[in-house]
Amino acid sequence: MQTDERRKMVEMKGVTKYFGSLKALDEVSLDVFEGEKVVIIGPSGSGKSTLLRSINRLEEINAGDIIVDGFDIYDPGVNINKVREEVGMVFQQFNVFPHKTVLQNLTLAQTVVRRRSKNEAEKIAYALLDKVGIREKAGVYPTKLSGGQQQRVAIARALAMQPRLMLFDEPTSALDPEMIGEVLDVMVNLAKEGMTMIVVTHEMGFAREVADRVIFMDYGVILEEGSPEHFFANPTHERAQQFMRQIL
Amino acid sequence: MVEIAPKKFKKKKLDEHQKVLIDVGDGAAIPTKEDVGLFTAWRVAFFGAIALTVFLCVYKPDPYLDIMKFVPDGILVTFEVTVLSIMLALVIGLFTGLGRISKNKFINGIASLYVEVIRGIPLLVQLFYIYFGLGRFVQLPPLPSAVIAMAVCYGAYMGEIFRAGIQAIPKGQTEAARSLGMTPAQSMYHVILPQAVKTILPPVGNEFVALLKDSSLVSILAVADLLRRGREFASQSFTYFETYTMVALVYLMITLFFSKLISIMEDKISAD
Numbered sequence: 001m002q003t004d005e006r007r008k009m010v011e012m013k014g015v016t017k018y019f020g021s022l023k024a025l026d027e028v029s030l031d032v033f034e035g036e037k038v039v040i041i042g043p044s045g046s047g048k049s050t051l052l053r054s055i056n057r058l059e060e061i062n063a064g065d066i067i068v069d070g071f072d073i074y075d076p077g078v079n080i081n082k083v084r085e086e087v088g089m090v091f092q093q094f095n096v097f098p099h100k101t102v103l104q105n106l107t108l109a110q111t112v113v114r115r116r117s118k119n120e121a122e123k124i125a126y127a128l129l130d131k132v133g134i135r136e137k138a139g140v141y142p143t144k145l146s147g148g149q150q151q152r153v154a155i156a157r158a159l160a161m162q163p164r165l166m167l168f169d170e171p172t173s174a175l176d177p178e179m180i181g182e183v184l185d186v187m188v189n190l191a192k193e194g195m196t197m198i199v200v201t202h203e204m205g206f207a208r209e210v211a212d213r214v215i216f217m218d219y220g221v222i223l224e225e226g227s228p229e230h231f232f233a234n235p236t237h238e239r240a241q242q243f244m245r246q247i248l
Numbered sequence: 249m250v251e252i253a254p255k256k257f258k259k260k261k262l263d264e265h266q267k268v269l270i271d272v273g274d275g276a277a278i279p280t281k282e283d284v285g286l287f288t289a290w291r292v293a294f295f296g297a298i299a300l301t302v303f304l305c306v307y308k309p310d311p312y313l314d315i316m317k318f319v320p321d322g323i324l325v326t327f328e329v330t331v332l333s334i335m336l337a338l339v340i341g342l343f344t345g346l347g348r349i350s351k352n353k354f355i356n357g358i359a360s361l362y363v364e365v366i367r368g369i370p371l372l373v374q375l376f377y378i379y380f381g382l383g384r385f386v387q388l389p390p391l392p393s394a395v396i397a398m399a400v401c402y403g404a405y406m407g408e409i410f411r412a413g414i415q416a417i418p419k420g421q422t423e424a425a426r427s428l429g430m431t432p433a434q435s436m437y438h439v440i441l442p443q444a445v446k447t448i449l450p451p452v453g454n455e456f457v458a459l460l461k462d463s464s465l466v467s468i469l470a471v472a473d474l475l476r477r478g479r480e481f482a483s484q485s486f487t488y489f490e491t492y493t494m495v496a497l498v499y500l501m502i503t504l505f506f507s508k509l510i511s512i513m514e515d516k517i518s519a520d
Contacts, residue, residue, distance in 0.1 A: 085429035109428035
């Protein structure tokens with residue numbers, strides 16, 4: 001691989017984050033290239049969600065630099081809202097807007113932030129609802145939907161902004177087991193289309209199928225990274241071995 | 249007045265799914281779901297008041313019917329003061345509530361100071377202060393003075409209602425809106441406030457009833473509201489007992505009517 005010629009989508013250098021006296025991220029450095037799919041795994045409390053959330057500045061970091069799509073997002077001169085337009089985020093708790101219909105969930109930011117016309121926004125929204133397989137729910141309020149459907153709405157809502165990077169924060173952890181598949185299918189298809197993705201998950205099957213690189217975190221540090229083949233066959237770090245034994 | 253129950257809100261660490269308890273401790277006898285019988289307190293009070301009023305007017309038209317002919321002008325003024333005050337209080341309350349959750353220390357400090365100061369001074373004193381006290385610098389006519397004083401006072405309480413309502417919305421909603429590229433103002437306007445309205449409406453309705461009753465205080469400023477009209481009638485005819493009986497009955501019927509309306513509205517909202 002000619003790693004150095006590829007465009008860096010995310011560049012983290014010495015990122016450190018404290019929650020009170022707890023060190024959630026300890027000088028983490030990580031590069032993610034355009035088109036790459038990176039899966040972050042690790043025990044709970046390892047700092048993986050914090051790492052992901054710091055990439056679109058939902059967490060403020062205490063030290064280090066994060067460059068997203070060429071913008072230093074902790075530079076006061078950089079408009080974080082502009083950067084976030086290009087970075088889609090999917091949450092564990094879906095966070096769909098309960099007071100808006102499914103269609104309105106998808107068109108709101110398009111019209112308010114991207115300044116698209118209602119017509120154009122709805123056209124894009126319907127195409128995405130087709131893609132995630134819930135076009136027939138366009139006029140329904142999300143509270144009437146199952147968890148899996150809500151999460152697909154949330155993914156479509158993020159995609160409606162046509163982001164260059166998608167962040168997934170344990171997107172299937174709050175779902176009933178029978179609904180995990182429908183959400184992962186959407187994500188696998190997205191990966192096949194070439195989207196740059198950073199995914200925090202416990203779904204090892206997804207990691208194996210989709211990831212270009214698997215990152216194992218614990219104690220706020222990246223302990224090991226490598227291809228899924230390497231990672232699932234013989235992780236080198238002792239904590240990684242232990243974690244894989246527990247989870248598989 | 250309405251007291252927002254959980255004081256924990258001050259600590260900002262809010263459990264995502266914690267429901268806000270907005271304790272309705274004031275207002276007239278608002279019927280609750282448990283009161284299913286025909287003789288609920290609300291029904292007895294409301295229809296009893298109507299029956300008594302009609303009975304008195306028919307049985308002893310002098311002075312009761314004369315009183316009922318004299319005071320309706322005052323009812324209109326009472327409504328005028330109440331509606332204008334509540335609308336202004338809502339605007340003040342919105343900005344106060346936003347100020348109270350602001351991360352900007354200066355704005356937050358101003359909003360908090362306003363709430364603390366206003367809540368610590370009796371409404372009657374505030375009315376005197378604005379009309380008689382500040383009259384030394386700007387002499388406003390009685391009605392605007394009354395409306396401003398009521399709105400400034402109730403704005404502080406409204407501010408706390410708005411703050412609690414906004415903070416009751418899970419943090420994830422703001423995060424989702426912001427991660428779509430919305431500015432703080434856009435996410436507040438398009439995502440948070442429309443959801444907060446549900447929690448805010450019932451206590452606001454309750455404040456409306458409380459304000460309607462407190463509006464009787466403006467009669468002190470020579471605003472010809474319901475109570476003032478009653479006073480005028482009584483002092484001419486010396487029928488104090490009869491007049492204030494009728495004035496009390498009219499207030500009772502109005503507040504019970506609105507209390508019922510609000511509880512119906514509350515049910516509708518929670519049914520959604």
